[in-house]
Amino acid sequence: MNNSNNKSFEKELKVKSSTDHLELIRRFTRSCALDYGFNEEIIDKIILAVDEACTNVIKHAYKFSPEGDIVINIKALNNKFTISITDYGKDFDPSLVPDPDIKKYYQQHKIGGLGIYLMKKLMDEVNYNSTSKKNQVVLVKYLAN
Amino acid sequence: MAEFNVATREDSLVNVIDLKGYLDAHTAPELENVFTRLIDEKKYKVVVNLEQLNYISSAGLGVFMAYIEPMRNNEGDIKFTNLSPKVYNIFDLLGFPLLYEFYKDEKEAILKFNQKSAD
Numbered sequence: 341m342n343n344s345n346n347k348s349f350e351k352e353l354k355v356k357s358s359t360d361h362l363e364l365i366r367r368f369t370r371s372c373a374l375d376y377g378f379n380e381e382i383i384d385k386i387i388l389a390v391d392e393a394c395t396n397v398i399k400h401a402y403k404f405s406p407e408g409d410i411v412i413n414i415k416a417l418n419n420k421f422t423i424s425i426t427d428y429g430k431d432f433d434p435s436l437v438p439d440p441d442i443k444k445y446y447q448q449h450k451i452g453g454l455g456i457y458l459m460k461k462l463m464d465e466v467n468y469n470s471t472s473k474k475n476q477v478v479l480v481k482y483l484a485n
Numbered sequence: 486m487a488e489f490n491v492a493t494r495e496d497s498l499v500n501v502i503d504l505k506g507y508l509d510a511h512t513a514p515e516l517e518n519v520f521t522r523l524i525d526e527k528k529y530k531v532v533v534n535l536e537q538l539n540y541i542s543s544a545g546l547g548v549f550m551a552y553i554e555p556m557r558n559n560e561g562d563i564k565f566t567n568l569s570p571k572v573y574n575i576f577d578l579l580g581f582p583l584l585y586e587f588y589k590d591e592k593e594a595i596l597k598f599n600q601k602s603a604d
Binding site: 359360362363366384388391392395398399440441443454455457458461462 | 507509510511540542543544546547571575578579580583584
Protein backbone atom coordinates (compact mmCIF):
# COMPACT_ATOMS: atom_id res chain seq x y z
CA MET A 341 0.00 0.00 0.00
CA ASN A 342 1.61 3.24 -1.07
CA ASN A 343 -0.92 5.63 0.43
CA SER A 344 -3.13 5.18 3.50
CA ASN A 345 -5.87 7.13 1.72
CA ASN A 346 -5.92 4.69 -1.17
CA LYS A 347 -7.35 1.60 0.47
CA SER A 348 -8.94 -0.96 -1.79
CA PHE A 349 -11.70 -3.20 -0.47
CA GLU A 350 -15.14 -4.54 -1.22
CA LYS A 351 -17.89 -5.08 1.37
CA GLU A 352 -21.51 -6.10 1.11
CA LEU A 353 -24.62 -5.81 3.28
CA LYS A 354 -27.90 -7.57 2.51
CA VAL A 355 -31.06 -6.46 4.32
CA LYS A 356 -34.82 -6.82 3.96
CA SER A 357 -36.75 -3.90 2.53
CA SER A 358 -37.92 -2.33 5.78
CA THR A 359 -37.27 1.18 7.02
CA ASP A 360 -36.26 -0.58 10.27
CA HIS A 361 -32.92 -1.30 8.62
CA LEU A 362 -32.06 2.24 7.51
CA GLU A 363 -30.00 2.75 10.65
CA LEU A 364 -27.96 -0.39 9.98
CA ILE A 365 -27.47 0.71 6.35
CA ARG A 366 -26.21 4.11 7.55
CA ARG A 367 -23.83 2.50 10.05
CA PHE A 368 -22.44 0.13 7.40
CA THR A 369 -21.94 3.03 4.96
CA ARG A 370 -20.25 5.16 7.63
CA SER A 371 -17.81 2.44 8.61
CA CYS A 372 -16.77 1.82 4.96
CA ALA A 373 -16.43 5.53 4.16
CA LEU A 374 -14.41 6.10 7.32
CA ASP A 375 -12.10 3.16 6.52
CA TYR A 376 -11.54 4.57 3.08
CA GLY A 377 -10.41 7.91 4.46
CA PHE A 378 -13.18 10.40 3.67
CA ASN A 379 -13.63 13.34 6.04
CA GLU A 380 -16.75 13.73 8.20
CA GLU A 381 -18.42 16.19 5.84
CA ILE A 382 -18.14 13.85 2.87
CA ILE A 383 -19.13 10.85 4.99
CA ASP A 384 -22.37 12.62 5.97
CA LYS A 385 -23.16 13.29 2.32
CA ILE A 386 -22.55 9.69 1.30
CA ILE A 387 -24.67 8.35 4.20
CA LEU A 388 -27.61 10.57 3.23
CA ALA A 389 -27.36 9.61 -0.46
CA VAL A 390 -27.38 5.89 0.42
CA ASP A 391 -30.32 6.39 2.81
CA GLU A 392 -32.26 8.18 0.05
CA ALA A 393 -31.49 5.43 -2.49
CA CYS A 394 -32.59 2.67 -0.08
CA THR A 395 -35.70 4.61 0.99
CA ASN A 396 -36.66 4.88 -2.69
CA VAL A 397 -36.19 1.12 -3.11
CA ILE A 398 -38.41 0.41 -0.09
CA LYS A 399 -41.04 2.88 -1.28
CA HIS A 400 -41.07 2.42 -5.05
CA ALA A 401 -39.52 -0.97 -5.90
CA TYR A 402 -41.13 -2.88 -3.00
CA LYS A 403 -44.07 -0.57 -2.19
CA PHE A 404 -43.29 -0.86 1.56
CA SER A 405 -43.49 -4.67 1.54
CA PRO A 406 -40.78 -5.74 4.02
CA GLU A 407 -40.03 -9.06 2.28
CA GLY A 408 -37.82 -7.78 -0.54
CA ASP A 409 -34.03 -7.93 -0.58
CA ILE A 410 -31.72 -4.93 -0.80
CA VAL A 411 -28.04 -5.57 -1.44
CA ILE A 412 -25.61 -2.76 -0.71
CA ASN A 413 -22.17 -3.36 -2.20
CA ILE A 414 -19.38 -0.93 -1.47
CA LYS A 415 -16.22 -1.04 -3.52
CA ALA A 416 -13.21 1.15 -2.90
CA LEU A 417 -10.59 1.16 -5.60
CA ASN A 418 -7.84 3.76 -5.96
CA ASN A 419 -9.60 7.12 -5.65
CA LYS A 420 -13.09 5.83 -6.49
CA PHE A 421 -15.67 4.84 -3.87
CA THR A 422 -18.65 3.07 -5.45
CA ILE A 423 -21.88 2.05 -3.73
CA SER A 424 -24.17 -0.24 -5.70
CA ILE A 425 -27.68 -0.72 -4.35
CA THR A 426 -29.53 -3.63 -5.92
CA ASP A 427 -33.18 -4.63 -5.58
CA TYR A 428 -35.41 -7.23 -7.22
CA GLY A 429 -38.65 -5.25 -7.18
CA LYS A 430 -40.57 -3.10 -9.61
CA ASP A 431 -38.39 -1.11 -11.95
CA PHE A 432 -38.33 2.61 -11.75
CA ASP A 433 -37.01 5.21 -14.16
CA PRO A 434 -35.65 8.13 -12.13
CA SER A 435 -34.88 10.10 -15.30
CA LEU A 436 -38.65 10.64 -15.58
CA VAL A 437 -38.66 12.41 -12.22
CA PRO A 438 -38.07 16.16 -12.66
CA ASP A 439 -35.90 18.14 -10.26
CA PRO A 440 -38.06 19.54 -7.49
CA ASP A 441 -39.07 23.17 -7.38
CA ILE A 442 -40.05 23.88 -3.79
CA LYS A 443 -42.45 26.68 -4.73
CA LYS A 444 -44.22 24.46 -7.21
CA TYR A 445 -44.39 21.71 -4.62
CA TYR A 446 -46.06 24.07 -2.25
CA GLN A 447 -48.66 25.11 -4.80
CA GLN A 448 -49.33 21.61 -6.08
CA HIS A 449 -49.18 19.81 -2.71
CA LYS A 450 -46.83 17.33 -4.27
CA ILE A 451 -44.18 15.57 -2.26
CA GLY A 452 -41.61 13.31 -3.85
CA GLY A 453 -38.55 13.41 -6.04
CA LEU A 454 -36.62 15.06 -3.22
CA GLY A 455 -34.47 11.99 -2.60
CA ILE A 456 -33.29 11.68 -6.20
CA TYR A 457 -32.44 15.36 -6.30
CA LEU A 458 -30.46 15.09 -3.05
CA MET A 459 -28.52 12.06 -4.33
CA LYS A 460 -27.47 14.01 -7.42
CA LYS A 461 -26.40 16.97 -5.31
CA LEU A 462 -24.50 14.91 -2.74
CA MET A 463 -22.63 12.44 -4.98
CA ASP A 464 -20.25 12.84 -7.92
CA GLU A 465 -22.14 10.31 -10.07
CA VAL A 466 -25.56 8.64 -9.86
CA ASN A 467 -26.40 5.93 -12.39
CA TYR A 468 -29.28 3.52 -12.77
CA ASN A 469 -29.47 0.14 -14.52
CA SER A 470 -32.56 -2.05 -14.76
CA THR A 471 -32.90 -5.52 -16.21
CA SER A 472 -35.96 -7.74 -16.11
CA LYS A 473 -34.72 -9.27 -12.84
CA LYS A 474 -33.12 -6.46 -10.92
CA ASN A 475 -32.63 -2.73 -10.56
CA GLN A 476 -29.40 -1.09 -9.54
CA VAL A 477 -28.51 2.41 -8.39
CA VAL A 478 -24.80 3.15 -8.49
CA LEU A 479 -23.49 6.06 -6.43
CA VAL A 480 -19.90 7.24 -6.87
CA LYS A 481 -17.73 9.57 -4.80
CA TYR A 482 -14.12 10.33 -5.66
CA LEU A 483 -11.47 10.90 -3.04
CA ALA A 484 -9.85 14.26 -3.67
CA ASN A 485 -6.06 14.21 -3.69
CA MET B 486 -33.26 1.16 16.43
CA ALA B 487 -32.47 4.68 15.35
CA GLU B 488 -32.78 7.08 18.22
CA PHE B 489 -35.54 9.58 17.58
CA ASN B 490 -37.78 11.54 19.86
CA VAL B 491 -40.47 14.13 19.23
CA ALA B 492 -41.99 16.17 22.05
CA THR B 493 -44.29 19.18 22.13
CA ARG B 494 -44.70 22.04 24.57
CA GLU B 495 -46.42 25.41 24.58
CA ASP B 496 -44.83 28.82 25.02
CA SER B 497 -46.91 32.03 24.77
CA LEU B 498 -49.59 30.33 22.64
CA VAL B 499 -46.96 28.97 20.27
CA ASN B 500 -46.48 25.21 19.96
CA VAL B 501 -42.87 24.13 20.09
CA ILE B 502 -41.87 20.75 18.66
CA ASP B 503 -38.53 19.46 19.90
CA LEU B 504 -36.88 16.93 17.62
CA LYS B 505 -34.05 14.73 18.77
CA GLY B 506 -31.89 12.19 16.98
CA TYR B 507 -32.48 10.77 13.54
CA LEU B 508 -35.44 11.78 11.35
CA ASP B 509 -35.67 9.37 8.41
CA ALA B 510 -38.32 7.34 6.56
CA HIS B 511 -38.64 5.10 9.61
CA THR B 512 -39.23 7.83 12.16
CA ALA B 513 -41.04 10.45 10.00
CA PRO B 514 -44.52 8.93 10.73
CA GLU B 515 -44.06 9.89 14.42
CA LEU B 516 -43.64 13.51 13.38
CA GLU B 517 -46.64 13.27 11.04
CA ASN B 518 -48.75 12.11 13.96
CA VAL B 519 -47.74 15.16 15.98
CA PHE B 520 -48.69 17.54 13.15
CA THR B 521 -52.02 15.74 12.65
CA ARG B 522 -52.76 16.11 16.36
CA LEU B 523 -51.86 19.82 16.36
CA ILE B 524 -54.24 20.43 13.45
CA ASP B 525 -56.99 18.45 15.20
CA GLU B 526 -56.47 20.67 18.23
CA LYS B 527 -56.53 23.78 16.00
CA LYS B 528 -52.97 24.67 16.97
CA TYR B 529 -51.45 26.28 13.92
CA LYS B 530 -48.50 28.29 15.23
CA VAL B 531 -45.55 25.93 15.27
CA VAL B 532 -41.88 26.38 16.05
CA VAL B 533 -39.71 23.35 15.35
CA ASN B 534 -36.59 23.35 17.51
CA LEU B 535 -33.91 21.25 15.82
CA GLU B 536 -31.13 21.79 18.33
CA GLN B 537 -30.87 18.09 19.12
CA LEU B 538 -31.57 16.75 15.65
CA ASN B 539 -28.53 14.90 14.31
CA TYR B 540 -29.85 13.78 10.97
CA ILE B 541 -32.64 14.44 8.49
CA SER B 542 -33.47 12.77 5.18
CA SER B 543 -36.00 13.83 2.55
CA ALA B 544 -38.67 11.72 4.27
CA GLY B 545 -38.44 14.12 7.23
CA LEU B 546 -38.35 17.23 5.05
CA GLY B 547 -41.44 15.98 3.24
CA VAL B 548 -43.41 16.11 6.50
CA PHE B 549 -42.82 19.86 6.82
CA MET B 550 -43.92 20.34 3.22
CA ALA B 551 -47.07 18.31 3.77
CA TYR B 552 -48.24 20.34 6.77
CA ILE B 553 -47.23 23.91 5.95
CA GLU B 554 -50.36 24.79 4.03
CA PRO B 555 -52.98 23.93 6.66
CA MET B 556 -50.96 25.94 9.18
CA ARG B 557 -50.71 29.01 6.94
CA ASN B 558 -54.35 28.80 5.88
CA ASN B 559 -55.24 29.24 9.54
CA GLU B 560 -52.99 32.21 10.32
CA GLY B 561 -50.24 29.97 11.54
CA ASP B 562 -46.87 28.85 10.24
CA ILE B 563 -44.03 26.39 10.72
CA LYS B 564 -40.77 28.15 11.68
CA PHE B 565 -37.44 26.42 12.29
CA THR B 566 -34.88 27.23 14.97
CA ASN B 567 -31.52 26.17 16.41
CA LEU B 568 -30.31 24.16 13.40
CA SER B 569 -26.76 22.86 13.26
CA PRO B 570 -24.93 23.91 10.08
CA LYS B 571 -25.01 20.28 8.93
CA VAL B 572 -28.81 19.99 9.20
CA TYR B 573 -29.39 23.49 7.79
CA ASN B 574 -27.34 22.55 4.74
CA ILE B 575 -29.86 19.83 3.81
CA PHE B 576 -32.82 22.23 4.13
CA ASP B 577 -30.86 24.70 2.03
CA LEU B 578 -30.06 22.17 -0.72
CA LEU B 579 -33.79 21.67 -1.25
CA GLY B 580 -34.60 25.39 -1.25
CA PHE B 581 -36.46 25.52 2.08
CA PRO B 582 -35.23 29.05 2.94
CA LEU B 583 -37.34 30.32 0.02
CA LEU B 584 -40.53 29.23 1.73
CA TYR B 585 -39.81 28.91 5.43
CA GLU B 586 -38.38 31.15 8.14
CA PHE B 587 -35.27 30.03 10.02
CA TYR B 588 -34.09 31.52 13.32
CA LYS B 589 -30.97 31.00 15.40
CA ASP B 590 -32.93 31.04 18.59
CA GLU B 591 -36.34 29.66 19.56
CA LYS B 592 -37.31 32.88 21.38
CA GLU B 593 -36.92 34.94 18.20
CA ALA B 594 -39.34 32.69 16.35
CA ILE B 595 -41.90 32.83 19.18
CA LEU B 596 -41.56 36.60 19.32
CA LYS B 597 -42.17 36.79 15.58
CA PHE B 598 -45.48 34.95 16.01
CA ASN B 599 -46.52 37.18 18.89
CA GLN B 600 -45.60 40.39 17.09
CA LYS B 601 -47.76 39.26 14.20
CA SER B 602 -50.78 38.56 16.41
CA ALA B 603 -50.40 41.95 18.11
CA ASP B 604 -50.54 43.80 14.75
